[in-house]
Amino acid sequence: MAVFQELKKGVLISLWFVFLTFPVMVIKVDPIARTVTWRWMNALYMAVGTFIIYTLVQFFIKRRGRSKPASTQKEAGSSVIHRLLDNPRRRAMLFVVLAVAAIAFPQLLSSYQTNVMTTALMYVVLGLGLNIVVGLAGLLDLGFVAFYAVGAYTYALLNHHFGLGFWTILPVGGLLAACFGILLGFPVLRLRGDYLAIVTLGFGEIIRLVLENWGEFSKGPSGISNIARPSLFGMELDLHGSIVFNYYLMVLFVIFTIFVVNRLQNSRLGRAWIALREDEIACQAMGIDKHRTKLVAFSLGAFWAGLMGVVFAGKTTFVNPASFTFMESAIILAIVVLGGMGSIVGVILGALILILMPEYLRGLSQYRMLAFGAILVCMMIFRPQGLIANIRRTYVYKKTPNDAQAS
Amino acid sequence: MDYFIELLFSGLTRGSIYALIALGYTMVYGIIGLINFAHGEIYMIGAFTAFIVATVLSIYGFPLLAIVIIAGVAAVVWAASYGYTIEKIAYKPLRHAPRLSPLISAIGMSIFLQNYVLLAQTSDFLPFPRLIRDFPFMEPIAHIIGSTDLVILVTTVVVMVILTLIIKFSMIGKAMRATSQDRTMATLVGINVNRVISMTFIIGSSLAAIGGLLIASHIGQINFYIGFLAGIKAFTAAVLGGIGSVPGAVLGSMILGLTESFATGYVSSDYEDVFAFSLLVLILIFKPSGLLGKATNQKV
Amino acid sequence: MTSQPILEVSGLTMDFGGIRALNALDLDVASGEIVALIGPNGAGKTTFFNCITGIYTPTEGNVWLTPPGGKKVSLNGLKPNKVTERGLARTFQNIRLFSKMTVLENVMIGRHCRTKAFILGAILRDPRTRREEQDILETSYAMLEKVGLAEHCDEFAENLSYGAQRRLEIARALATEPLLLLLDEPAAGMNPQETIELEGLIKKISREGQAILLIEHDMKLVMSLSDRIFVMDYGRKIAQGTPREIRENPAVIKAYLGEEVDA
Ligand SMILES: Nc1ncnc2c1ncn2[C@@H]1O[C@H](COP(=O)(O)OP(=O)(O)O)[C@@H](O)[C@H]1O
Ligand SMILES: [Mg+2]
Numbered sequence: 029m030a031v032f033q034e035l036k037k038g039v040l041i042s043l044w045f046v047f048l049t050f051p052v053m054v055i056k057v058d059p060i061a062r063t064v065t066w067r068w069m070n071a072l073y074m075a076v077g078t079f080i081i082y083t084l085v086q087f088f089i090k091r092r093g094r095s096k097p098a099s100t101q102k103e104a105g106s107s108v109i110h111r112l113l114d115n116p117r118r119r120a121m122l123f124v125v126l127a128v129a130a131i132a133f134p135q136l137l138s139s140y141q142t143n144v145m146t147t148a149l150m151y152v153v154l155g156l157g158l159n160i161v162v163g164l165a166g167l168l169d170l171g172f173v174a175f176y177a178v179g180a181y182t183y184a185l186l187n188h189h190f191g192l193g194f195w196t197i198l199p200v201g202g203l204l205a206a207c208f209g210i211l212l213g214f215p216v217l218r219l220r221g222d223y224l225a226i227v228t229l230g231f232g233e234i235i236r237l238v239l240e241n242w243g244e245f246s247k248g249p250s251g252i253s254n255i256a257r258p259s260l261f262g263m264e265l266d267l268h269g270s271i272v273f274n275y276y277l278m279v280l281f282v283i284f285t286i287f288v289v290n291r292l293q294n295s296r297l298g299r300a301w302i303a304l305r306e307d308e309i310a311c312q313a314m315g316i317d318k319h320r321t322k323l324v325a326f327s328l329g330a331f332w333a334g335l336m337g338v339v340f341a342g343k344t345t346f347v348n349p350a351s352f353t354f355m356e357s358a359i360i361l362a363i364v365v366l367g368g369m370g371s372i373v374g375v376i377l378g379a380l381i382l383i384l385m386p387e388y389l390r391g392l393s394q395y396r397m398l399a400f401g402a403i404l405v406c407m408m409i410f411r412p413q414g415l416i417a418n419i420r421r422t423y424v425y426k427k428t429p430n431d432a433q434a435s
Numbered sequence: 436m437d438y439f440i441e442l443l444f445s446g447l448t449r450g451s452i453y454a455l456i457a458l459g460y461t462m463v464y465g466i467i468g469l470i471n472f473a474h475g476e477i478y479m480i481g482a483f484t485a486f487i488v489a490t491v492l493s494i495y496g497f498p499l500l501a502i503v504i505i506a507g508v509a510a511v512v513w514a515a516s517y518g519y520t521i522e523k524i525a526y527k528p529l530r531h532a533p534r535l536s537p538l539i540s541a542i543g544m545s546i547f548l549q550n551y552v553l554l555a556q557t558s559d560f561l562p563f564p565r566l567i568r569d570f571p572f573m574e575p576i577a578h579i580i581g582s583t584d585l586v587i588l589v590t591t592v593v594v595m596v597i598l599t600l601i602i603k604f605s606m607i608g609k610a611m612r613a614t615s616q617d618r619t620m621a622t623l624v625g626i627n628v629n630r631v632i633s634m635t636f637i638i639g640s641s642l643a644a645i646g647g648l649l650i651a652s653h654i655g656q657i658n659f660y661i662g663f664l665a666g667i668k669a670f671t672a673a674v675l676g677g678i679g680s681v682p683g684a685v686l687g688s689m690i691l692g693l694t695e696s697f698a699t700g701y702v703s704s705d706y707e708d709v710f711a712f713s714l715l716v717l718i719l720i721f722k723p724s725g726l727l728g729k730a731t732n733q734k735v
Numbered sequence: 736m737t738s739q740p741i742l743e744v745s746g747l748t749m750d751f752g753g754i755r756a757l758n759a760l761d762l763d764v765a766s767g768e769i770v771a772l773i774g775p776n777g778a779g780k781t782t783f784f785n786c787i788t789g790i791y792t793p794t795e796g797n798v799w800l801t802p803p804g805g806k807k808v809s810l811n812g813l814k815p816n817k818v819t820e821r822g823l824a825r826t827f828q829n830i831r832l833f834s835k836m837t838v839l840e841n842v843m844i845g846r847h848c849r850t851k852a853f854i855l856g857a858i859l860r861d862p863r864t865r866r867e868e869q870d871i872l873e874t875s876y877a878m879l880e881k882v883g884l885a886e887h888c889d890e891f892a893e894n895l896s897y898g899a900q901r902r903l904e905i906a907r908a909l910a911t912e913p914l915l916l917l918l919d920e921p922a923a924g925m926n927p928q929e930t931i932e933l934e935g936l937i938k939k940i941s942r943e944g945q946a947i948l949l950i951e952h953d954m955k956l957v958m959s960l961s962d963r964i965f966v967m968d969y970g971r972k973i974a975q976g977t978p979r980e981i982r983e984n985p986a987v988i989k990a991y992l993g994e995e996v997d998a
Contacts, residue, residue: 408540
């Protein structure tokens with residue numbers, strides 16, 4: 029009987045979705061030619077699809093409900109990677125394998141593949157940067173792309189007008205973005221979480237719209253082209269060489285970023301960020317300067333975005349405002365949310381999945397943004413901690429002689 | 436002088452549209468404290484539904500009045516259904532989650548809906564049929580106020596009056612006010628909070644759909660992306676007025692509409708959107724409680 | 736008791752819209768003392784804590800803190816973190832732990848205001864930062880041992896029992912090395928056994944010279960712990976004195992204690 033009830037509910041929900049999506053999915057009008065196409069098959073797909081998804085969701089909810097007490101088991105399942113990382117021998121082996129793979133990659137695969145991988149690595153760094161802000165400090169920054177734009181235009185403009193090189197501008201771009209971060213963060217970081225999200229979104233759009241409309245400054249929508257590629261000790265590289273060089277550059281960047289973010293999050297400052305995310309009032313009552321601590325997280329995130337902006341401009345040799353829309357911020361946010369807020373391994377995985385998957389599943393690439401939206405919703409509902417939940421940190425303390433012997 | 440009045444009316448028209456959308460933001464925020472980021476998409480879907488239905492009917496040769504009525508009803512019905520469904524899928528499971536979770540879910544929903552319409556329909560701008568013909572009696576003053584403006588203003592006023600009556604006098608309106616003041620208390624006195632929340636989404640979405648229909652026939656074209664900007668501007672208006680406050684949303688919308696209209700009319704239209712975003716940022720920084728909202732002291 | 740006062744509050748007033756939650760309240764705590772602040776629910780006790788710790792900005796009144804052998808400093812208008820730095824640390828009536836952090840990390844946060852390492856220190860991990868980090872660990876661990884939570888140090892704070900969470904809040908507050916420890920209903924929700932343990936803990940801390948200001952509803956606990964008691968009702972102080980004086984004060988009996996004391 030229960031099964032029948034379930035079935036009935038499933039059918040009703042399917043019908044509801046058929047109704048809901050009817051005008052948009054079934055009817056297609058051409059107002060110029062004045063023709064109507066009725067795509068009845070879509071209604072059928074919708075019905076079947078909804079029914080399957082509903083059944084799956086019900087199934088998972090049931091199973092989760094049953095295995096609730098054994099939540100430790102789930103924790104163990106998700107942290108295979110962490111267990112790998114915990115054991116020093118296995119960790120060393122993993123690193124060697126990864127290093128060899130990273131070095132060999134451009135040698136074994138085409139320029140195109142290398143280029144795609146470079147892009148993915150850029151998103152890894154962007155994700156790790158945003159992770160400081162959103163994942164660690166719990167500040168939802170929807171205008172992250174603004175700082176990326178600041179970095180990119182810093183290089184583009186200074187290169188265009190004064191011929192300054194990549195390596196000179198790299199720190200300048202990062203620092204300028206960090207300054208913008210401080211400038212914006214100073215007044216807005218006192219706002220509540222959701223307002224902060226909207227303000228940063230507004231700021232991101234302002235930056236983009238100014239770049240679009242202030243033609244004398246930024247050349248407007250047509251953008252700036254012929255930006256110099258990064259040079260290797262003053263040597264100019266050919267196209268292929270430059271692609272490979274960019275790739276190695278990004279590998280170094282990723283390593284540098286992981287190193288820094290890892291150290292930051294395991295420090296006094298990192299703990300303060302996480303505590304702020306958990307409870308601001310308790311934090312202040314424990315003597316943490318809320319404003320300053322948030323500002324540092326915000327501007328560090330901006331700094332990384334700025335660095336990547338410079339790299340982006342150098343890699344593509346062309347920037348225009350269209351690269352810095354809200355959707356770009358949303359993609360980076362999706363990376364952090366999918367991977368696991370506050371988890372370095374998770375963010376790396378998230379970036380690789382979200383950037384590489386659409387590249388390799390060409391047929392699906394048009395569904396990319398649709399999927400990103402769905403991912404944000406589904407992760408929040410089913411797995412808010414992300415694919416790789418952050419690990420619980422343990423500390424080694426040598427307190428009494430007894431303990432020292434034991435460890 | 437005529438130019439001034441023209442700008443005045445165009446500002447009021449804009450403001451009316453913002454108000455219709457802003458009410459959805461403000462009501463939802465008042466009840467569940469969520470910035471319903473997908474609200475702009477509800478408005479877009481309302482407009483799109485109206486577009487599809489109206490075009491189909493006009494191709495099949497229906498008379499104009501029938502088209503207007505059927506398209507309007509369809510827009511409202513479908514937008515309300517979307518609003519209802521979105522709340523059930525994306526927000527209800529997160530009611531006890533950390534504050535940012537439903538907001539992230541709402542952002543995801545917004546992106547999803549945009550791309551859903553993009554994929555199922557098109558990314559091109561589509562010509563929206565002219566549902567409102569010029570009234571002959573408007574002829575003498577047509578250069579300062581168009582017939583569409585008039586229809587928009589009148590419709591908005593009527594809708595506002597109805598909404599006020601609902602909130603003030605109906606059972607559901609009273610339940611809504613009670614819930615927005617104190618959800619726990621409302622549950623204790625036997626109010627079905629789930630139903631109140633659903634109704635809030637349904638009413639808010641219906642208003643947005645009416646706004647979508649009106650503005651689309653005013654501007655004469657739509658695409659899948661119109662919800663983003665309109666949504667943010669309406670949100671700006673809601674915050675300006677004091678989010679959670681219904682009269683505040685209307686006041687904020689009118690102020691935003693008028694200032695935009697005069698700024699673009701007398702200064703320059705290049706920075707129209709920059710202006711709205713700057714206003715948003717400035718209000719949130721300097722007066723996050725808005726004009727009619729009250730600053731609250733978080734209880735510790 | 737004529738030892739030197741640590742905390743002095745005079746004329747503290749707090750209005751919420753039309754409601755006067757605190758009305759010209761005077762209060763003082765001397766070093767080494769345990770002072771209790773009691774009163775019916777809604778009397779304004781928690782509001783008093785919020786006002787002196789800078790979480791609310793009081794409408795009127797002055798708060799001074801005097802470090803032993805030091806000069807009197809005003810706490811008026813300081814941000815909460817500055818107040819904690821000066822030496823007031825508190826627990827919360829409705830527990831506010833960092834639930835997704837471990838027990839030890841919670842206490843380590845308490846060390847924040849007594850340590851310095853910042854961005855560069857975090858990235859470079861120079862010897863000074865490492866020493867500081869080690870010191871944070873050791874002090875925090877010692878605090879956990881003091882409140883009897885050492886064996887739980889690697890668990891998430893949210894997985895502790897209710898009583899243990901309250902004790903963890905105390906350890907976290909103690910980690911800030913306060914001149915005066917403010918406890919907001921530490922025994923609320925505890926079972927009798929836990930309450931007895933809590934009493935022992937507070938006595939132990941007090942013997943080490945820690946001054947304590949305690950809000951509590953459990954009269955047995957209050958009477959046995961406190962050197963002096965302040966009684967509030969409707970935002971006003973209605974009595975102050977030793978436990979014995981308070982027990983016999985007719986105003987107090989009328990306003991609040993009533994049958995509880997008779998029983
Ligand atoms: N943030 C606030 N906003 C409005 N009223 C408040 C706030 N905080 C406390 N109050 C009011 O102040 C009074 C005292 O509350 P409280 O200090 O919590 O009492 P107690 O801790 O003695 O039980 C109550 O009437 C309460 O409603
Ligand atoms: Mg209290």
